[in-house]
Amino acid sequence: MAIELLTPFTKVKLEPEIKAKKRKQVGILGGNFNPVHNAHLVVADQVRQQLCLEQVLLMPEYEPPHVDKKLTIDEKHRLKMLELAIEGIEGLGIETIELERKGISYTYDTMKLLTEKHPDTDYYFIIGADMVDYLPKWYRIDELVDLVQFVGVQRPRYKAGTSYPVIWVDVPLMDISSSMVRDFLNQGRVPNFLLPKPVLDYIEKEGLYNGI
Numbered sequence: 001m002a003i004e005l006l007t008p009f010t011k012v013k014l015e016p017e018i019k020a021k022k023r024k025q026v027g028i029l030g031g032n033f034n035p036v037h038n039a040h041l042v043v044a045d046q047v048r049q050q051l052c053l054e055q056v057l058l059m060p061e062y063e064p065p066h067v068d069k070k071l072t073i074d075e076k077h078r079l080k081m082l083e084l085a086i087e088g089i090e091g092l093g094i095e096t097i098e099l100e101r102k103g104i105s106y107t108y109d110t111m112k113l114l115t116e117k118h119p120d121t122d123y124y125f126i127i128g129a130d131m132v133d134y135l136p137k138w139y140r141i142d143e144l145v146d147l148v149q150f151v152g153v154q155r156p157r158y159k160a161g162t163s164y165p166v167i168w169v170d171v172p173l174m175d176i177s178s179s180m181v182r183d184f185l186n187q188g189r190v191p192n193f194l195l196p197k198p199v200l201d202y203i204e205k206e207g208l209y210n211g212i
Helices: 016-020 038-050 075-086 097-101 107-117 141-147 178-186 197-206
Strands: 024-031 055-060 092-094 121-128 149-153 166-169
Touching: 024 038, 024 107, 038 055, 038 075, 038 092, 038 121, 038 149, 038 166, 055 075, 055 097, 075 092, 075 197, 097 107, 107 121, 107 141
Parallel strands: 024 055, 024 121, 055 092, 121 149, 149 166
Antiparallel strands: none
16 A cells, blocks of 8 residues: 555655545544544544545444443443534544444454455554554454554654554644543533534433533
């Protein structure tokens, strides 16, 4: 694949011929999305544009192995918030395979199923710089790198390097997290401008994150 692998925090350049390929180029941004916020959307959109991908799919986890289950609300709410967040946004979609499979979500298992289901698609798996440090500990990582192309995005306070093949993409620094949004709500503070208004309206309507 004619891609220039660049050093961290520099703009990615793609060779023109990649657009001429018949294979689909699709990004995957996995996460708990508890709740989805504007930094998620900026990352997904910027990676799509800079790598000339046809689409970036936001993929909510059912039961992530590393998140406190007590803080993870029901998947139906997380999915609905994603639907509200991306409505009308070009090039963004949702992949529900992990919600359908249920159980603990291991990236290798998920991407193996997706690549088998869509053999005409090249997948770009998007992770933050903080997660790059942990790649050696990922389940079946040496096999996973043969299934997907990792894409790393910078995050505030993190700067990572790795021996694994990672394409680095610059995105605007937004120090927003789902835990921050939950903390705001728990404190009675309205997290205006941290997440899309339809998502905030849904949270208030459903009474989500009260006491969390």
